[in-house]
Amino acid sequence: MSTLEAHPVSAGEKPLAAPRRLRWPRLTLAEAFSFLFLLLLIAGAIFADRIPGLVRPNFPYGDFSRPPEWSINGLFGTDGLGRSIFSRILHGARATLTIVGIATLISLGFGLLLGMLAGYYRGIIERFVDLFANTVAALPPILVILALLTATGPSVTTMTLALGFLEIGTYARIAKGGVISQYDRDYILAARALGASDARILLREILPNLMPTLAALVPPLMAGLIITEGSLSFLGYGIAPPAPSWGGMIADSTDLLSRFPLLIFGPILTIVCTVFALNTVGDYLSRRIDRREKQL
Amino acid sequence: MRSAGSTYLRAAGTRLLAGIPVFVLVTFAATALSDLMPGSAAQTILGENATLEQIAALNAEYGYDRPAVIRYLDWLGGLARGDLGYTLFSRQPVAELLVNRAAVTFEIALLAMLVSLLLAIPLAMVSAARAGGLVDSTLSAVTSFLLSIPTFVSVVVLSYVFSIVLRWLPATGWVSPFVDPLGNLMFVALPVLSLSVHQSAYFFRVARSQFAATLQEDFVLVARAKGLSTSYIMLRHALRPSLPQVLTVLGLSMTFLLGGSFIVESYFAVPGIGWTVLNAVKNHDLPVVQAILSLTVVIFVVVFILVDLGYALIDPRVQAT
Numbered sequence: 019m020s021t022l023e024a025h026p027v028s029a030g031e032k033p034l035a036a037p038r039r040l041r042w043p044r045l046t047l048a049e050a051f052s053f054l055f056l057l058l059l060i061a062g063a064i065f066a067d068r069i070p071g072l073v074r075p076n077f078p079y080g081d082f083s084r085p086p087e088w089s090i091n092g093l094f095g096t097d098g099l100g101r102s103i104f105s106r107i108l109h110g111a112r113a114t115l116t117i118v119g120i121a122t123l124i125s126l127g128f129g130l131l132l133g134m135l136a137g138y139y140r141g142i143i144e145r146f147v148d149l150f151a152n153t154v155a156a157l158p159p160i161l162v163i164l165a166l167l168t169a170t171g172p173s174v175t176t177m178t179l180a181l182g183f184l185e186i187g188t189y190a191r192i193a194k195g196g197v198i199s200q201y202d203r204d205y206i207l208a209a210r211a212l213g214a215s216d217a218r219i220l221l222r223e224i225l226p227n228l229m230p231t232l233a234a235l236v237p238p239l240m241a242g243l244i245i246t247e248g249s250l251s252f253l254g255y256g257i258a259p260p261a262p263s264w265g266g267m268i269a270d271s272t273d274l275l276s277r278f279p280l281l282i283f284g285p286i287l288t289i290v291c292t293v294f295a296l297n298t299v300g301d302y303l304s305r306r307i308d309r310r311e312k313q314l
Numbered sequence: 315m316r317s318a319g320s321t322y323l324r325a326a327g328t329r330l331l332a333g334i335p336v337f338v339l340v341t342f343a344a345t346a347l348s349d350l351m352p353g354s355a356a357q358t359i360l361g362e363n364a365t366l367e368q369i370a371a372l373n374a375e376y377g378y379d380r381p382a383v384i385r386y387l388d389w390l391g392g393l394a395r396g397d398l399g400y401t402l403f404s405r406q407p408v409a410e411l412l413v414n415r416a417a418v419t420f421e422i423a424l425l426a427m428l429v430s431l432l433l434a435i436p437l438a439m440v441s442a443a444r445a446g447g448l449v450d451s452t453l454s455a456v457t458s459f460l461l462s463i464p465t466f467v468s469v470v471v472l473s474y475v476f477s478i479v480l481r482w483l484p485a486t487g488w489v490s491p492f493v494d495p496l497g498n499l500m501f502v503a504l505p506v507l508s509l510s511v512h513q514s515a516y517f518f519r520v521a522r523s524q525f526a527a528t529l530q531e532d533f534v535l536v537a538r539a540k541g542l543s544t545s546y547i548m549l550r551h552a553l554r555p556s557l558p559q560v561l562t563v564l565g566l567s568m569t570f571l572l573g574g575s576f577i578v579e580s581y582f583a584v585p586g587i588g589w590t591v592l593n594a595v596k597n598h599d600l601p602v603v604q605a606i607l608s609l610t611v612v613i614f615v616v617v618f619i620l621v622d623l624g625y626a627l628i629d630p631r632v633q634a635t
Contacts, residue, residue: 048458153336156614157607158573161591165603168595169350245464249577252466253592265466272470272581276478286467294462 043309049302052295059292063111073102075109075262083278094284097267098274103284106262111288113257114264117178118243122236124182129189130232134220136190137197147194151187159184159246164255172255181243192235196228230310234303241296248289264289322629326622333615340611344604345389346382351598354378359402359598376402376601389604402599411590412605419586421491422502422578423571426509427564433510434517435560439548441518442525453518460515465577468511473504473581486583505578509571516570520563524556531555557628565621572610 045053066072071090073079079091082100086093094103136147154162163180170176197220200206209223250256251265259266264285271282348355355378356369373379376399377388392398398408441450477485483503491498528534529552537547576588583589587606594602 048455149335149339152332153339153611155569156336156611157340158569158576158610160573160576161607161610164576164591164595165344165347165607166350168598168600168603169347170352241462248464249466249573253576253580255595268466268470275470275474279474279478282470282474286471289464290459290462290467293464294459297458297462
């Protein structure tokens, strides 16, 4: 059954009645890899300072541009200044995940708030949310952030806040749609008949029903943020060197590309796997929702 | 029967109306950008060593000491006359600069779209014709891998393969197609390919699921019952009804391509919009940034109006009026 479900086309078959409401579909190989990779990446980012034997990211650890070797510091080789690429990847992961995490919290928080109010009360606030979402959708995020940086100068804080701000519209639109689709259901009517306040209906009745959709949406949007942050760092407007960043490392190694092509392998592998893993986890979570919808 | 056509036209009109507040919001925010500068805008732009006279001259011309609303009304007035002001340092008319640079970015974006469609649509047809088959599952795995490759990675990898290892294509540079059409194609190839990696995978996904959905329709069942071949059904029956969805995605991908142009143009030293913005950011050249933000919004609105008109073209229920 699980092999069939990997292909949405053959989704005509009826799933067996599940005893529990939120059963987790079986993991495919790619999905298991994705979860494992993300766990390792997050752990590596958190404990980057404490991994025994791992040198600091800005420490000139050996000869410059050494090819990968079988040791913890030399796993992906050393960069043009002799720093350990593996250590820089983990510390870069810390920076990237912090920026993307904060940006996601900002956009999720404000997006949910605005979207739920817009879906529940409609009227002027819905107009406002739509206008905001349409405006942001019309502009490539890189352009907006670069425009902001023209005024403020390169700044990680500006970038983080702007990344969060620009994604508010996306979450707001999804939350709005979710509230509108739940609004007429019987359980809302029942809650209202029992005298529940608007706040209670929104927070205790509707919000839990929006969660699965949002959970499936967060990972791919985070992947998008990682790409935007990486692009800005690649262009030299994101995380400023010598602080390690994935985009910056890729930009650095392009100078040495003709002589030491292996050194770009580590950062590229990491960012591609991260984006792949986040997208795959998102697909898995939305597969779970599809399955649940069919059971209802 | 007329109703379908007028629906699409009305949708295009609504888009235009909905685009106006978006345009106002973005262009006003772009004007107000200089207020975000720490301290006086003119001082920041000219740097620490600027004299009071230089600052006064800059303020007199660009009005950075006046409120944003006044500057915005000025800018709107200029826009009505086709005058977007002058760039801060090279003293070129912004409008002229923009037209030249936009042409370059458009050439690359449109070619990337074309290449991606030519790759994606046939593969999507083959894939959907045998959903769940070997070709289908291989292609869907390849697609999810390609979709995970950011533009700044594909740029590096492709230029390594094609200009360092194989030496087939020039690594950087640009020739106008009007000067040397063949040389232009050589310079355009790597930027276009880099953008097409993600784009073709994206188009493939959308087109494949759309074809698969169309193949479930009753009229396809009838065609199969008549004994028509799968390839004939694909081309003559399933292609056209599947196109609207692809068209929508084409419109959406415009934002992606413009965003990608920053990476591609800076890496391959192509003098397009992205390259211009990056230089403007370095020089605090606000008039240029403002004009490009406005242009982007206009492009977005126009593309979506074209998409609406495209529906009218594809949909056979529409009569020409």
